[in-house]
Amino acid sequence: MALLEIESVLLTEEEIAARVRELGEQITQDYKHLAVEVGEAPNILAVGVLKGVVPFYADLCRSIKLPLAFDFISVSSYGQATSSSGTVRILKDLDVPLENYHVLMIEDIIDTGLTLAYLKEYILRRNPRSFKIAALLDKPDRREVPIAADYNGFVIPDAFVVGYGLDCKECCRNLPHIAVVREV
Numbered sequence: 790m791a792l793l794e795i796e797s798v799l800l801t802e803e804e805i806a807a808r809v810r811e812l813g814e815q816i817t818q819d820y821k822h823l824a825v826e827v828g829e830a831p832n833i834l835a836v837g838v839l840k841g842v843v844p845f846y847a848d849l850c851r852s853i854k855l856p857l858a859f860d861f862i863s864v865s866s867y868g869q870a871t872s873s874s875g876t877v878r879i880l881k882d883l884d885v886p887l888e889n890y891h892v893l894m895i896e897d898i899i900d901t902g903l904t905l906a907y908l909k910e911y912i913l914r915r916n917p918r919s920f921k922i923a924a925l926l927d928k929p930d931r932r933e934v935p936i937a938a939d940y941n942g943f944v945i946p947d948a949f950v951v952g953y954g955l956d957c958k959e960c961c962r963n964l965p966h967i968a969v970v971r972e973v
């Protein structure tokens with residue numbers, strides 16, 4: 790059975806936390822004119838793309854100082870592979886209709902862009918009041934379709950990374966930092 794070796798730490802826990810706070814402040818500024826009062830039903834829906842997004846989603850949403858509703862979607866695009874198959878399949882759909890919401894879709898990483906391009910079209914077909922994307926990591930060198938996040942944490946080189954939600958065959962999701970790994 791293959792073992793994983795951490796090649797290098799790309800982003801420390803502290804660097805991630807600082808950048809996520811900045812993104813939260815920026816999103817708060819941009820959305821505050823749209824938000825309802827605390828106690829009313831939120832009209833901004835944070836849609837997390839499971840599972841890799843979980844730590845980023847939790848930290849980012851807590852940095853956004855506005856009422857948010859939560860929902861999640863789960864897609865399979867890679868299976869066990871470390872590069873995109875290009876095939877996107879919905880494993881868990883959204884729970885709520887989108888017409889009443891400003892949708893902020895939150896993703897862990899944009900690689901080829903195929904997953905996000907598919908999800909963007911899928912969500913826009915449901916007529917949200919507005920649609921934006923927040924992604925923690927971006928690997929622009931790997932892009933196959935032209936798509937970009939409205940809020941991006943870090944641009945990173947073309948390497949396979951794990952940690953802070955990102956896995957390799959389900960391993961390493963709970964690392965607090967982001968690391969480049971290789972199989973040994």
Ligand code: 5GP
Pocket residue numbers: 841866867873896897898899900901902903904905948949950951955956957
């Ligand atoms: P895309 O469709 O943009 O090629 O891939 C997006 C998905 O691929 C991400 O949500 C993530 O699950 C996975 N992915 C892409 N690059 C990496 C990486 O470097 N590490 C890990 N763990 N997953 C990645």
